[in-house]
Amino acid sequence: MRKFMLLIREDLRLLEQMTQEQSEADIQKMVGWVEEITQSGNFVQGDPLENGMTLVTKNEIISDGPFIEAKEAISGYTIIKAESLTQASEIAASCPLVQAGQIKMEVRPILEF
Amino acid sequence: MNPNSSLDHLYKKLFAKMVGGLVKSIGIKNISLAEDAVQETFLAAQQQWVKSPPDNPQAWLFKVCKNIALKLIKEDSPHNNIEDAFHLPSHPDHKEEESALNMLLACAHPRFSPKQQVIFALRYAAGFKVDQIAKILLSQPETITKTLQRIKGLIKSEKLELFATHRVVTTETKNILLNILYLMFSEGYKTSSGKSILNTILCEDALVFTQTIIRNSDLSTPEARALYALMLFNLSRFEARFTVDGDLIDLEHQDRTRWNGDMIKVATHSLYESKTNQLSKYHIEGTIAFLHCTASSFEQTDWSKIVSLYEQLHLINGSPFIQLNLAIAKFYSGNTEEAVLLMKELGTNIFIYNYHLYHVAMGKMLNSKNERPKAIQHYEKAIKLTSHLPEKKYIQNLMENTSYSS
Numbered sequence: 091m092r093k094f095m096l097l098i099r100e101d102l103r104l105l106e107q108m109t110q111e112q113s114e115a116d117i118q119k120m121v122g123w124v125e126e127i128t129q130s131g132n133f134v135q136g137d138p139l140e141n142g143m144t145l146v147t148k149n150e151i152i153s154d155g156p157f158i159e160a161k162e163a164i165s166g167y168t169i170i171k172a173e174s175l176t177q178a179s180e181i182a183a184s185c186p187l188v189q190a191g192q193i194k195m196e197v198r199p200i201l202e203f
Numbered sequence: 204m205n206p207n208s209s210l211d212h213l214y215k216k217l218f219a220k221m222v223g224g225l226v227k228s229i230g231i232k233n234i235s236l237a238e239d240a241v242q243e244t245f246l247a248a249q250q251q252w253v254k255s256p257p258d259n260p261q262a263w264l265f266k267v268c269k270n271i272a273l274k275l276i277k278e279d280s281p282h283n284n285i286e287d288a289f290h291l292p293s294h295p296d297h298k299e300e301e302s303a304l305n306m307l308l309a310c311a312h313p314r315f316s317p318k319q320q321v322i323f324a325l326r327y328a329a330g331f332k333v334d335q336i337a338k339i340l341l342s343q344p345e346t347i348t349k350t351l352q353r354i355k356g357l358i359k360s361e362k363l364e365l366f367a368t369h370r371v372v373t374t375e376t377k378n379i380l381l382n383i384l385y386l387m388f389s390e391g392y393k394t395s396s397g398k399s400i401l402n403t404i405l406c407e408d409a410l411v412f413t414q415t416i417i418r419n420s421d422l423s424t425p426e427a428r429a430l431y432a433l434m435l436f437n438l439s440r441f442e443a444r445f446t447v448d449g450d451l452i453d454l455e456h457q458d459r460t461r462w463n464g465d466m467i468k469v470a471t472h473s474l475y476e477s478k479t480n481q482l483s484k485y486h487i488e489g490t491i492a493f494l495h496c497t498a499s500s501f502e503q504t505d506w507s508k509i510v511s512l513y514e515q516l517h518l519i520n521g522s523p524f525i526q527l528n529l530a531i532a533k534f535y536s537g538n539t540e541e542a543v544l545l546m547k548e549l550g551t552n553i554f555i556y557n558y559h560l561y562h563v564a565m566g567k568m569l570n571s572k573n574e575r576p577k578a579i580q581h582y583e584k585a586i587k588l589t590s591h592l593p594e595k596k597y598i599q600n601l602m603e604n605t606s607y608s609s
Contacts, residue, residue, distance in 0.1 A: 117553065117557050118557060118588070120554070121553075121554050121557040121558055121588075124554045125524070125554075125558065126318065127317070128522050128524045129386060129389060130317035130318065130382065130386055131317070131382060131484070131520055132317065133522050133524075134521065134522065135522070135523070136554065137552070137553065138553055173313035173375065173379075174313055174314070176314050177313055177314060177315065177316055180314075180315060180316035180319060181316045181317070181318075183316075184316055184318050184319075
């Protein structure tokens with residue numbers, strides 16, 4: 091099996107407006123999914139990310155993100171093991187928050203030597 | 204016997220075999236057609252058997268199913284050469300077992316996610332109905348239907364050949380096969396409530412499939428034997444996990460005389476037979492189960508050995524959930540401080556922190572350190588985090604029994 095990184099993208103502004111109940115309910119859904127893919131031997135690790143960020147370039151360090159024009163930004167990551175990119179995508183597609191349209195996942199094979 | 208209950212029984216027993224027999228002739232891409240034919244057959248049986256029950260119900264089902272399938276194939280593609288269809292099985296034969304196994308192999312395609320594989324296997328290899336699968340997986344029937352449609356869509360759009368003749372079964376496929384059975388068994392085991400017969404049937408199905416694989420010279424591996432042992436060790440304790448009222452009893456308080464000694468013997472033998480140089484997670488989990496099942500009491504269990512087994516398992520299949528088990532084993536081996544330290548570290552992971560069993564374990568550890576108020580906080584959090592009623596009740600009970608004198 092190979093390793094894949096699932097980059098979770100969502101609307102950070104919506105994320106900030108969430109009530110505590112809403113975000114707790116979302117976490118529960120994620121935990122159920124992680125439990126499931128742990129049992130199937132696919133989960134390696136994962137964490138959500140906080141909203142604060144800086145952008146570091148050659149000449150400066152810019153704070154106060156998000157910096158991209160698009161509404162979406164990375165809000166977390168998960169590393170999984172899967173047989174193929176296609177299987178990894180099906181696993182990502184099984185996440186209830188993806189199915190509800192709340193988050194998107196970019197599925198990237200981790201380069202291994 | 205009530206004709207409907209016997210028909211339900213036949214449906215569970217034959218659905219996968221009938222669909223499997225049909226798709227073997229007409230191709231997996233026609234699985235929907237095969238399923239329709241079998242459904243129509245059982246509908247016809249339901250209507251006709253009340254008036255005139257057949258002498259040989261199974262033969263009746265196979266014969267009618269063949270006719271319906273031929274009719275559907277003709278409707279579907281009138282100009283198609285249906286010569287193959289004449290090979291459709293028209294009566295039950297010794298190849299039935301093979302058909303069900305073939306369906307299991309079909310769902311072991313690496314294109315599907317493990318969850319899809321399990322749902323496909325529950326439907327087309329084990330013959331559970333959609334609403335039964337939803338009950339087992341604590342999901343909605345619509346979700347299950349959607350998943351099955353997605354799988355069938357993938358089979359069609361990617362022209363997956365799941366039944367290539369003389370297909371050499373690769374090690375990868377064999378591993379996937381065992382993982383499907385492992386997950387099927389776990390689903391049956393973990394959500395059982397002592398009263399649900401569905402879960403028992405599921406665990407037995409997984410066990411029988413594993414047995415079939417062990418007996419099949421093309422498929423049998425040391426891992427399969429280890430998995431078989433693991434399932435039997437767990438099944439030996441199946442009944443002892445509940446009181447007569449269906450309340451959960453944890454390992455520590457189970458009446459060990461209620462464990463099935465014969466199963467433990469067969470399991471031990473199978474584990475011994477599974478010897479190999481490369482240990483799989485089934486070997487390690489099987490050995491842990493062996494240590495539990497053969498210990499004379501909870502206290503007499505070889506906890507330090509279990510600690511090292513979980514450390515090995517973490518190397519093979521590392522995840523915070525395995526580390527949680529490692530911490531629990533450390534605690535029972537007498538290493539409370541080290542256990543609590545590991546638990547605190549694990550608790551910084553959001554998924555573990557929102558996993559009810561983490562808080563149950565933390566509650567037990569803190570209670571043993573006489574930190575009662577903190578223990579209660581963890582039990583309260585655990586109750587909030589699980590929706591499984593027997594578990595809620597079990598944790599409630601733990602909470603009421605916290606004391607300074609433990």
